[in-house]
Amino acid sequence: MKVLLAAIALASVGCRLAAAPVTPRVVVLGFDGVDAGIVEQMLAAGQLPNLAALKARGGYTPLLPTVPAQTPVSWATFSTGLDPGGHEIFDFLKRDPADLVPTFAVAEETTAPVLFGRANGFVLAGAALLIFLAAGAVAARWARRRVVLAVFAALGLGAAGSVFAGVRAWLPSERPAVRNNRLGKTFWSEEGARPATVIRMPVTFPPESFPEGRLLSGLGVPDLSGRIGKPAYYTSDPFFTPREGNDFSIELVRLESNTGRQVTKIAGPPGKPFGREGTIDCALALTVSPARDRLTIEAGAEKRDLAPGEWSDWVSLTFRVNPIISVHGYARFRLQSVSPEIGLYLSPIQFDPARLPPGFALSSPSGFARELLERFGRYKTMGWAIDTWSIQSGTLPEDAFLQDVAWTAAQERRMLAALLRERRRLLVHYFEFPD
Numbered sequence: 001m002k003v004l005l006a007a008i009a010l011a012s013v014g015c016r017l018a019a020a021p022v023t024p025r026v027v028v029l030g031f032d033g034v035d036a037g038i039v040e041q042m043l044a045a046g047q048l049p050n051l052a053a054l055k056a057r058g059g060y061t062p063l064l065p066t067v068p069a070q071t072p073v074s075w076a077t078f079s080t081g082l083d084p085g086g087h088e089i090f091d092f093l094k095r096d097p098a099d100l101v102p103t104f105a106v107a108e109e110t111t112a113p114v115l116f117g118r119a120n121g122f123v124l125a126g127a128a129l130l131i132f133l134a135a136g137a138v139a140a141r142w143a144r145r146r147v148v149l150a151v152f153a154a155l156g157l158g159a160a161g162s163v164f165a166g167v168r169a170w171l172p173s174e175r176p177a178v179r180n181n182r183l184g185k186t187f188w189s190e191e192g193a194r195p196a197t198v199i200r201m202p203v204t205f206p207p208e209s210f211p212e213g214r215l216l217s218g219l220g221v222p223d224l225s226g227r228i229g230k231p232a233y234y235t236s237d238p239f240f241t242p243r244e245g246n247d248f249s250i251e252l253v254r255l256e257s258n259t260g261r262q263v264t265k266i267a268g269p270p271g272k273p274f275g276r277e278g279t280i281d282c283a284l285a286l287t288v289s290p291a292r293d294r295l296t297i298e299a300g301a302e303k304r305d306l307a308p309g310e311w312s313d314w315v316s317l318t319f320r321v322n323p324i325i326s327v328h329g330y331a332r333f334r335l336q337s338v339s340p341e342i343g344l345y346l347s348p349i350q351f352d353p354a355r356l357p358p359g360f361a362l363s364s365p366s367g368f369a370r371e372l373l374e375r376f377g378r379y380k381t382m383g384w385a386i387d388t389w390s391i392q393s394g395t396l397p398e399d400a401f402l403q404d405v406a407w408t409a410a411q412e413r414r415m416l417a418a419l420l421r422e423r424r425r426l427l428v429h430y431f432e433f434p435d
Contacts, residue, residue, distance in 0.1 A: 004327045008079050008135070011124055012308055017109040017290050018327050019196075020146075020399060022426070023423070023425060025423060025424070025425055025426070026193075026426050026427075027383075027420065027426075027427045027429075028424070028426075028427070028428040028429070029416075029429055029431070030075070030078070030114070030201070030428070030429070030430040030431065031431050031434050032071055032075075032202075032430070032431065032432050032433075032434060032435040033435025034434050034435075036062035039051070039065035040427075043055070047419075049272075058101050066083070066084060066308060067084070068090075068091065068311060070091060070092060070220060071092075071202055071219060072089050072091075072092060072105065072106045072202055072203050073089050073090060073091065073435065075201060075202040075203055075430070076182050076196070076202070078184070078201045078402060079182075079184075079187065079188075079201060079204075079245065080183075080184030080185060080186055080187070080216070081184070082183070082184045082310075083096065086184055087182050087183050087184045087405070088181060088182070089105060089106065089181065089182050089203060090098065090105065091105050092104070092106070094181075094355040097157060104228065105181060106177070106181060106182070106203050106205075106220045107178045107179060107180050107181055107206075107220045108179055108181060109176055109178060109226075110176075110177045110178065110179050111174040111175065111176060111178070112174065112175055112176075112177035112359060113173065113174055113175075114171060114172055114173060114174060114175050114358070114359075115171075115175065117173045118173045120167050120173060121164045121167040121168045122164070122165070123163035124163050124167050125161070125163045125167070126160065126161040128156065128159045128160045128163045129156040129157065129159070129423070130156075131156070131304070132152050132153065132155055132156025132159060133149075133152065133153060133156055134142075134151060136148060136150075136151070136152025136156070137152075137153055138148040139151060139152060140152075146298060166324070168393055169202075169322070170311055170322040170324050170325060171325070172274055172275065172294070172405075173199060173211065174273070174316050175273055175357070175358070175359055176226070176273050177203065177206075177315050177359065178206050178220075179206075180203065180204070180205060180206060180208075180220065180224040182203045182414060186208075188210070188213065188215075188426055188428055189208070189210035189211075189213065191211075191424065193426045194210070194211060194212040194213060194425060194426070194427070195212035195213065195214075195294050195424045195425055195426075196210075196212070196213045196214070196424060196425065196426035196427070197213075197214045197215075197231055197419055197426070197427050197428070198213070198214070198216070198386075198428045199215075199216050199218075199412075199415065199416075199419070199427075199428065199429045199430060200216055200217070200218035200383075200412070200429070200431075200432070201215075201217075201218045201430045202218045202220065202394075202430065203218075203219060203220055203318065204217045204219075204220065205217035205218070205220030205221045205362075205383060205429050206361060207361055207362065207363050207364035208364060209365065210364070211363040213364065214363070214364070214365065214368045215363060215364045215365045215368070216350065216362065216368060216369060216372065217363065217383065218361055218383045218430055218432075219383035219408075219432075220383045221263065221351075221362060221381060221382050221383035222347035222382060222383075223329075223348040223349055223350060223382040224267070224268060224269055224317075224327065224348075224350065224351055225269065225270070225279070225348070225349065226267070226269065226270055227249075227348075228315030228382070228383070228384050229249075229348040229382055229384045229387060229389060229404075230249060230250065230251055230348055230389070231250055231251070231254060231345065231346060231387055231389060231390045231395065231396075232250065232266065232267065232345075233250055233251070233252055233253070233343070233345055233346070233355040233390070233393075233395035234253045234255055234264065234284075234286070234342065234343075234344040235252075235254065235255060235341060235342060235344070236254075236255040236256070236257060236341045236342040237257035237341040237342075237343070238254070240252075240341075240343075241390065242393035242394060242395065243393055243394040249389040249392075249393065250389055250390065250393050250395055251267050251414045252296055252395075253265075255286070255342055257432050258288065258340065258341050258342050259288050259292070259337070260287070260288060260337075260418070261285060261286070261287040261288075262285070262286055262299050263283065263284070263285045263286075264280065264284050264285075265281040265283060265284055265350075266281060266282040266283075266299060266346065267279040267281055268280045268281055268282055268317070268318060268319035268327060268329070268349065268383055269319055269327050271321075273323070274321050276321075278294075280319040280321055280327065281319065281322075282299065282300050282317050282318065282319050283300065284297070285297075285298040285300070286298075286342070287358040288338055288342065289338075292305065292338050292339040293308075293338060293339075294307050294309065294338065295342065295344065297315075297333055297334075299310070299315050300315075300316065300317050300318050301319060302314070302315050302316055303316070306333065306334075306335040308333070308335050308336065308337050309334075309336075309356065309400075310334070310335055310339055311332055311333070311334045311400075311403065311404075312332050312333040312334070313332065314330040314331070315330060315331060315332065315333065316328070316329075316330050316352070317329050317331060318388075319420040327357055328351075328352040328354075328355035328356075329348055329349040329350055329351055329352050330349070330352055330378055331346055331347045331348065331349040331350065332346075332347045333345065333346055333347075334347075334396070334400055334402070334411075336396075336397065343395075344415075345390065345395055345396050345400070347387060347404070349383055349423075350378075350379075350380055350381045350382055350386060351381050352381075353369035353370045353372070353373045353383075354370050354373055354383060356369075362381055369381065372415065375418065376411065376414055376415055376418070377411075379411050379412075379415070380408055380411075384432070385406060385408050385432055386404070386405055386408060386432055386433055386435075387401070387431075405433050408433060410432045411429070412429070412431060415429075416429050
């Protein structure tokens with residue numbers, strides 16, 4: 001059973017050598033899936049000295065869990081002060097009353113117009129024509145010859161026709177959008193809490209703006225495939241079968257050979273918004289070394305060379321939809337084996353905060369996610385940051401799973417340490433990995 005633990009430290013420290021007022025601060029550290037009984041055992045054993053110091057300075061009490069005691073339900077209550085009947089998040093899943101098909105309860109997919117929607121072709125073609133007519137009018141006046149305007153008008157009509165055809169072929173009238181199903185006002189948006197910084201709190205996607213606030217969304221942010229997280233596993237083993245029938249949560253790619261060079265693909269975003277079947281893919285080439293002790297990975301424009309047991313750094317991936325639209329992300333590879341069979345893991349693909357699709361935001365303000373990227377390097381942007389599907393399916397061994405957990409937690413600790421030094425009135429930082 002899931003039980004929340006939140007350590008709340010109120011700090012008003014500082015030297016009062018001058019008369020300048022000291023702004024009180026509140027720091028909230030949220031740890032998902034932490035059982036109060038286990039915490040108390042570890043406190044008694046001296047294994048949590050920092051938490052013990054906080055406990056000694058203030059109050060300490062276990063929190064009563066929500067019913068049901070699940071991540072989205074509990075944190076929605078924590079954020080708003082409402083019970084599930086108030087914020088209307090009752091589970092990870094909910095059923096559509098029309099057909100009783102389970103869907104993700106935290107948020108649901110909708111659509112939003114791209115630019116001018118169905119009128120894109122007419123508006124952009126008209127804009128192209130007006131540009132040529134304006135340029136022609138200026139040129140005709142300068143040259144004092146009306147024929148110049150006629151030439152520009154003809155060119156403008158041609159350009160408008162090309163723009164209209166290109167827009168109809170390549171620019172969709174709608175794009176996927178997301179609606180947060182949580183109701184209620186969050187405590188960090190209250191006037192007395194500002195300025196506030198909120199990092200990875202669940203059920204905050206799409207991010208809501210609030211005065212003097214910065215928020216990086218948590219649970220609810222999908223990976224680039226549109227899922228809560230979907231890793232991939234490439235193998236030449238014809239007998240490999242995911243454990244627990246978990247072929248829905250991972251992308252299993254069968255390789256034709258365990259030697260030489262072969263070309264396959266990385267499945268990217270769904271093609272439906274762009275009028276295409278299946279997924280938008282990126283080329284992937286794999287080359288086994290002659291000694292069968294290494295694997296060279298060519299993903300898009302990037303190249304990595306790995307030995308068994310090695311992780312790559314983040315690899316940039318570009319999924320080209322058409323000549324004017326591309327979707328950008330990044331992911332990490334881990335080579336499990338080369339011999340006797342290839343086993344290659346690819347993490348869920350994260351949205352790149354530096355190159356997000358139009359209308360898609362990871363943070364509020366929208367540039368905050370990119371600011372974190374520039375300050376700390378690449379980080380996991382999807383809301384469910386820990387890849388639990390791969391260890392369940394047998395595509396990621398336990399030691400590699402724990403390496404990924406350690407990397408994820410270390411990156412978030414780096415962010416926390418820097419954000420603490422900013423001394424804003426409220427800092428809320430959520431950690432998923434204990435769960």
